[in-house]
Amino acid sequence: MAMNAVDGNLNSNFGFGSCSSTNNDASAWWRVDLHEPHRISQVTITNRGDCCGEWINGGLLLIGNSLQNNGNNNPMCVEISGMSSGSTKTFQCDGMLGQYVNIILPNKSQYLQLCEVQVFGIPISQMSVSSFDHLLSPSSSSSANTTIN
Incomplete structure (x- = not known):
């Protein structure tokens, strides 16, 4: 089930039922679907640990507001690489704006297996006007971290 990847359980053994x-x-x-646009600072992924960990490498982490092509045409945050079996890795997305966070294995036929996906960011609706000014400032280096599950 897709929702197993956002159940709060970091167990990377597929057989324990917490992976998708x-x-x-x-x-x-x-x-x-985050149900509204967020400024996404980072996404943390826990990879399957009992086998097949290399399958996720080459995947793309996408963030955006479009459901065109099931959301798979949204802008890329990062290409996933260097994930070993059972590892947890954080990818910086630097305030990308989006309601949808996708992970896709482009141009190959394979299972996509995720044991946990944690999205950190701030809903746009909760940001003050001064927060927007701060995000738009070229000298801004801070980011907010709110777990969205």
Whole structure:
């Protein structure tokens, strides 16, 4: 089930029921809907640990507001690389704006297996006008971290 990847459980053993998996599809993808646009600072992914950990490498982490092509045309935060079996890795997205966070394995037929995805950011609706000015400032280096599950 897709929601197993956002259940708060970091266990990376697929057999314990806390990981999600797609079918063995061409360009398999997974998406979470945050229900409103957020400024996303980072996304942390826990990879499957009992086997197949290399399968996620080459995946793309996408963030945006469009559901065109199931959200898989949204801007890329990062290409996922260097994840070993059972590892947890944080990817910096530097305040990208989006309601949808997608992970896709483009141009290959394979299972996409995720044991946890944690999205950190601030809903736009909760940001003050001064927060927007701060985000737009080229000298800004701070980021907010709110867990969205």
